[in-house]
Amino acid sequence: MAANGKDTTGHTPPVVAALDAVSVRRFTTGQVILDDIDWTVRSGEHWALLGANGAGKTTLLRLIGALMHPTTGTVEVLGHRLGRVDMRELRAHIGLVSSAQKVPQDAAAYTVVLTGHTGTVQPLWRKYDAEVRERAHALLAELEIKELAERAFGVCSGGQRARILVARALMADPSLLLLDEPFNALDLPSREDLIDAMHRLAVTRTALSTITVTHHLEELSPAIGHVMLLKEGRMLTAGPVEEVLSAERMSECFGRPIEVSRHEGRWLARSGRR
């Protein structure tokens, strides 16, 4: 995808998610969690969502994941307006990877991937025909974790669990994949393996769009082409990665001097001189 939003054929790809003047307020206290967000995600784009703790990243992902409604404004996902669509039906077309997901710890990795077909916590074996079972195996292979098929999810490492959950999310063949802090608590090799896996997905599945919530620029795969910076519920800026990840913007977002550098497609951020 070029920085001007056009694909290699010069066309503007279709919109996958569009937020218009979206705000979220807590019903009980009136606390503003998201404030007047306008944002468009197109097919084949890979976004990172950055911001300090409590900025509203998870809330934004939950809106796009059809897990909640905005207080005001409109959210359209995969051509459907929230509030006018069966949210369960819509969710079936969105892949979500989050540590908040319930996963039976004793289920084999293969079984966990299969449950992505039914969007259930427990497997519904009668619904998994030969084609579905074959697809689960193929996804384990695609994420390079074939050898884990029979291993219990609970004994897999954090990095392995993250890739199992990505495979599970892909069972629905989603056009949109949402990842909420998928690198949380991963050691360096596991982080790098997951970054490689995300990069490969972006290369092989050209129509797939992804939105990844993360805290560290080092976790951005070279496929990330767009970034949104959130600060205290407001969108500071959103656009092509080269424009957004400047020292100036990052310093503004995190409220302290930050220096940013890039090396062979990967990013690094550290405290700048005051």
Ligand SMILES: Nc1ncnc2c1ncn2[C@@H]1O[C@H](COP(=O)(O)OP(=O)(O)OP(=O)(O)O)[C@@H](O)[C@H]1O
């Ligand atoms: N269900 C809820 N009830 C009360 N407050 C909430 C709820 N969900 C979110 N909030 C508040 O909204 C704000 C944004 O939360 P959110 O989890 O979206 O931020 P975040 O950017 O993902 O944070 P973190 O980086 O710490 O995960 C926080 O102040 C949080 O306490």
